[in-house]
Amino acid sequence: MNAINPENAFWSDLFARIAERGRQWLGRPLPAGASAESRIGELASSLISTKGEASGVALARALVAQWKSMDKPARRAWFEMLAQDFGPDAEKLTDAVGQWQAQPTPAAAQKLHAAAEPLRQELLRRINLAPGGTAALVEMRQELLTHLRDTPALEAVEADFVHLLTSWFNRGFLLLRPIDWASPANVLEKIIHYEAVHEIKDWNDLRRRLAPRDRRCFAFFHPQMPDEPLIFVEVALTSGIPGNIGELLSEERTALELPSTDTAVFYSISNTQVGLKGVSFGNFLIKQVVEELLREMPWLKTFVTLSPVPGFASWLKTARQDDSPLLAALPDNERLAGLDQSGWQENAEDREALAPVLRQAAATYLLQAKGANRRPLDPVARFHLGNGARLERIHASADLSAKGLRQSHGVMVNYLYDLGAIEKNHEDYADSGEVAHSSAIRKILAGDLSANMLTRNVQSLLGSEKPRKKEAKIS
């Protein structure tokens, strides 16, 4: 039975020996009976101590393994320990404050900054030594976020996580990589999992988004998390600006020849790591993708999104209940009642009847219904406008999926990335919350029913954009 030789005992022996040797790196074993909290506490103390320098990687690995095995209460206790036991050295800090008050020199300020740095920043830096340490810290922050509301004392811990993750996930360290049908399956399954805008049902659905020659996808990766896309954008190459997500993703469509395309449509952007919330790099993504696309296809003329308006329906509901003056000003406001008639979306005539007022209301929502800080209420709008894009078009009946109807009565919009105008748009928006928008949008607001159509006609005369007949019929 023994296929190789009679002394097979040596092989098993060998394995045991290798494993044993690995354990030696870790030093003395921790007492087995200790609680999870006390074990991780001991590991943290060792790691932050001078001893940590000798066996830092092994200790960090053990701490991460310990943390992963802990349940929610033990994890909360861990965060509380970080908050209480790993703050700044109070004595040193008092000292530094004294010195700075005595003489507020740059040197004193620097000392103050150093003295105020909590010990846990260094601890987190050392945890990062573990294989997979960066990913573990991102996961830790994800857990931490769930405890913040109940335990405000953890805010200081949160601040340190944000500080370090922001530094480590600096855009300069991120890699833009194309995702396609030849990408590793373990990366692709994450694309399926994380797609947040238009659900990917299965692998066939994924292939339809990645494999055709007129589709692209790009993601940012961190060198320490090579299998984890951090944020990704899905792109469709089209001829002219599309106004309907269903057509864009239709199973029946045939792929375009590349030379016949002139437009790149960013139809879905998804963040993947809850633990990196607030560590933003999305704005860099779109700009770099534009560069990549132009390198491959220098003939592309237009870079545009096809975006949901996720807050529109709920705003509209409230506005109607409150008899908002913004609505009262709409030329066709009386037609909004049509929304109350169930099933309108299934009837072409009803859809057409509602389209003008939906576009007007959406334009109002995006341009006029500002929040406290003079920014639009819609999060997607804030993202693209903050990036320097401009609101280009509004389409009714553009997303008739359940989610699309629920969130925005089927409305979608295009934000246009005009490289020559990005900076000015961004500055105006940053200074005053001013929302850049096209003349088509202006006409919608003014109740000019022919708005979209007119634009198209002029453009088709000018030759820079092909008229899209289908949309014409619908709107």
Added chain:
Amino acid sequence: MNAINPENAFWSDLFARIAERGRQWLGRPLPAGASAESRIGELASSLISTKGEASGVALARALVAQWKSMDKPARRAWFEMLAQDFGPDAEKLTDAVGQWQAQPTPAAAQKLHAAAEPLRQELLRRINLAPGGTAALVEMRQELLTHLRDTPALEAVEADFVHLLTSWFNRGFLLLRPIDWASPANVLEKIIHYEAVHEIKDWNDLRRRLAPRDRRCFAFFHPQMPDEPLIFVEVALTSGIPGNIGELLSEERTALELPSTDTAVFYSISNTQVGLKGVSFGNFLIKQVVEELLREMPWLKTFVTLSPVPGFASWLKTARQDDSPLLAALPDNERLAGLDQSGWQENAEDREALAPVLRQAAATYLLQAKGANRRPLDPVARFHLGNGARLERIHASADLSAKGLRQSHGVMVNYLYDLGAIEKNHEDYADSGEVAHSSAIRKILAGDLSANMLTRNVQSLLGSEKPRKKEAKIS
């Protein structure tokens, strides 16, 4: 609307120019009205002519594109053209024959060989210049095979394809690559597609075969077809030799820790390219995979297949109809009637009652029921025995899937690859058709009902294999 600059006409212009330049490589366009056959014929003539030297790649690319666009009748016409118009030069050959008959020197033999080489071999070599040329030739051969029966005159063309493909797919040029869950999706979808032994239902099923730590998969690739696995083998790492495919592939099982494994089980081997039929490299695959596995896990002791017996049921049917003396000699032959009772496989008692005679009959089929050339009738047996493996065990009720019952009444077998015995086994088999087999198999043939069990007991005493309780109960 124009996102970039006003002179966009330049971009489209640019593209047109690049495309145009590409076309210049191809030389003068072929007359548009010509038939597919005459077009490909003209391309072939150009390619084989002196002109082909200057623009070989472009001509080869055009010929391949033309071929791909042709329908079945046109393709048959293409093969017939190859047979008739691209044979050896008759005059030269007559000449060389004359010289060889006058003086049969090595030089004359060499000239004869050269003169007898059909022109189409050189043509096929030049077609190989096209990007994707090798894959196109494999595809061409696949088509050719479908015409052989009806058109025996194509045998000469077939011989040339075989000759060239055998030379190009020489084992020395193949690369062994592991396939895992981080492999490119466009390779993995081919694994799903080509798996010929135990169907892979979907991507989740595939992940269960590739992702767990105790599973491996390896494939041979050709440098010119980097996305096409040519042949692949799926491996399960186990503790002891398994006798049941259902347990091996169960969705519920938990993966083993690597150090607790001692056996590598090759449970599925699939060829993928019909166009490479007869160009064999499967025997190299298993031996190289054994080396790879040992490099990673030097403690592995046993290398074994878990194989179907695809010809068993149909042989048994005929043998029973014909009152074969081989069956008459089986100790339990009267029990074979149990097979006629529908639903026996669903009842544990019935299965146990049938197991001894099924094992006996299978042993007979594999060891004694030889074909004309003294080789076993079973193709899977011929493959592994020809590789130098030995028949190790026979399991009843080992594959109760519809296919398993239909092909072999649920019987599966293990072929053992004992590195120290491979060569002798192979030689004995090659010389005399002798089938290497274990003592357990001998006992089965002798009607020793306790065969499998006994073996196991002795082995467990000797410490070289863990008894597998489940199987004990069943058999």
Added chain:
Amino acid sequence: MNAINPENAFWSDLFARIAERGRQWLGRPLPAGASAESRIGELASSLISTKGEASGVALARALVAQWKSMDKPARRAWFEMLAQDFGPDAEKLTDAVGQWQAQPTPAAAQKLHAAAEPLRQELLRRINLAPGGTAALVEMRQELLTHLRDTPALEAVEADFVHLLTSWFNRGFLLLRPIDWASPANVLEKIIHYEAVHEIKDWNDLRRRLAPRDRRCFAFFHPQMPDEPLIFVEVALTSGIPGNIGELLSEERTALELPSTDTAVFYSISNTQVGLKGVSFGNFLIKQVVEELLREMPWLKTFVTLSPVPGFASWLKTARQDDSPLLAALPDNERLAGLDQSGWQENAEDREALAPVLRQAAATYLLQAKGANRRPLDPVARFHLGNGARLERIHASADLSAKGLRQSHGVMVNYLYDLGAIEKNHEDYADSGEVAHSSAIRKILAGDLSANMLTRNVQSLLGSEKPRKKEAKIS
């Protein structure tokens, strides 16, 4: 002293065991006392026998190792064994000849071809199974070439090597890879070693050819020999067509900005593998490099060589001794005496005085002094003209290195690759040996002294030489 643990004996033990297991693959050891020839003969017999299928890779590896350890006489004996013992099967061949004569069908021709194939082709295919087998066979052929003159009986062996290597090194299997200063050192040292045209003195010299932004290098590689460039070309990007290699390779020059270049100059092409003599792929190289360069720098307008004229000086010597009428026809032929005056190359006036007649004589050598098959006598000229290039310019005092003076009295020439004319040039050359050449060359032949010089003067006035049309007018 023992850094790890007390049972270190296990480690050495383990190693011994792994090595031993490797040996088992090889089967029974060969008798130690046997001669090299008998050992390699025995290995060859095993490899070609049925036994070879079971342990092919191990046998092939052993045969290659044996061959590498053999001295020159033993290697010659090996080739003689291949010639005598591994020819075609005489009986089968006689048979096939008989059948073909009885009925010369395609099938009979095919059988004849198969029967005439020497056994050694299959043997060589199996040697290719060894790791590094392809490289070993190339090396074997290199050795074989040194024995051919003395042992004509080896011609049949040579024919088989050529046949197989031509098939395996089919252009379709070669990879074009850029070589630059980030390429692996073990590849780069081969570039230094193999550079055959303009010697690379050391690594600093190499860096000057690879690192600057206006330099490129490309090589063909075979998948089985990934560290061995098979042929490589060095490229300089310039503004205008250069006429002097010294300036091109000057240590002092500053690299051009890419946008200011318009010309790619192939100034050195080197084959590396003697063992692949006659297996040509050089013509594919230049065309594919042109494509690569255009992809990166679509603005390039001109693709041209700066080539030596290696046979010029020796032809001229003979022609002068023989009072060749070709020389007599040269307008300035009396000035050739200047060449006999030693040191002319060091004096600018002398160089200028000789320039016109050197250009005339070189033009005569390249265009009119044909060999038996109506091809030019110069090998470099035959290579580029056969590829479809045209002779564009002739420069005197273009390479004043010792080698340049010795081979061609300092003359160099440009061959122009005009993509639109390549095919026609190639055909004319193939049909009739006609040498395509520019009007500038015609004028040189006609004794128009001002030809090149004028062009240059005007161009230097105009700057860097863009106008193509202008030149047409001038010359």
Added chain:
Amino acid sequence: MNAINPENAFWSDLFARIAERGRQWLGRPLPAGASAESRIGELASSLISTKGEASGVALARALVAQWKSMDKPARRAWFEMLAQDFGPDAEKLTDAVGQWQAQPTPAAAQKLHAAAEPLRQELLRRINLAPGGTAALVEMRQELLTHLRDTPALEAVEADFVHLLTSWFNRGFLLLRPIDWASPANVLEKIIHYEAVHEIKDWNDLRRRLAPRDRRCFAFFHPQMPDEPLIFVEVALTSGIPGNIGELLSEERTALELPSTDTAVFYSISNTQVGLKGVSFGNFLIKQVVEELLREMPWLKTFVTLSPVPGFASWLKTARQDDSPLLAALPDNERLAGLDQSGWQENAEDREALAPVLRQAAATYLLQAKGANRRPLDPVARFHLGNGARLERIHASADLSAKGLRQSHGVMVNYLYDLGAIEKNHEDYADSGEVAHSSAIRKILAGDLSANMLTRNVQSLLGSEKPRKKEAKIS
């Protein structure tokens, strides 16, 4: 003449257009006449402002380009600007101090930390956005270090660089990569350049250190600086512990077969980036290299350095001048006078006569002559002892190069990395400065002349180490 087509103007046009588009990203051009300082100041202001969010990458790239073009005074001015204009916001800081004094909560401490963070940390993070930004910041710090002595006010800037670089060059982000003769030439030339211990003369010398089968080299890389080894170690695989660098690097030596080796010798460790001074990762390097070596060669028993003692000669000179009592205690101290006799190193007898006292003096220097913080005076000793190694052997006449004689009268030492003792050694050293050392060293100190030899004899009896005859004779 025109190789492609008549409308070539389009190509140049195209290029201009692409370049122009690139410039648009950068926004309005800066006034051309501005001084370097004012230009970089304006770029820094833009980058740190809200505007920086929109065009961060382009601004960062411009700032880096500007910095690189600046001369030393302008760069000093840049650092002074960073010190003065980009400190913490004084008002916010005063505020935060007040709050913390009022109520020293964790939240207040965190606010204090944030308020004390100088603006320039964020500025440096944004500079890191530039392609090559990380490398540029390392270069900036290198320059900064040259200004620190003269301009103490820059210390605050230095602290911020150290803080960020320490965070970004966290060991968790570094990649260990083997360096061998197949590594890219642009990496290898840096190995030649940076080797700090035993000079690498040229590429042939480098090949001798990388190509032989018994040599290894490993380096840490940062993902953002893929061509820049940060620190590298050169390793020789030997049989037994070597005591002489000349033999180890001899041009004549023949490489060992791997199975006959038992020891890995780290004979040179070099940091490469002055700009990363104080950002230490060397201790991680050796431990990870030990793991890598064991993975490849599990039979290795001993991991040891062959190290210089760079401070020995100058310490000895002073000690002799000062009649140090440490020297007086040496058994053979009177023999030290032999050092004053020029040319002693060229005479074998003189070398042997001096060897005992040199070993004693070196042992004294390394073990007893501590600095203020109870650490050894020798920097190499501090590095390895701080890593947990122990002082294993001392060799006289081990490095007779000019540098070796000048620095240490030819003495070299071995530090042993015993994985089982590293942690304890490190702790003892960290706690009390205690220097771990072998019994052989103890005997040297005790004046036991036979020390080294005895050790060897005992070891050879124990079988764990082969006696090295050569060394025996020398010492």
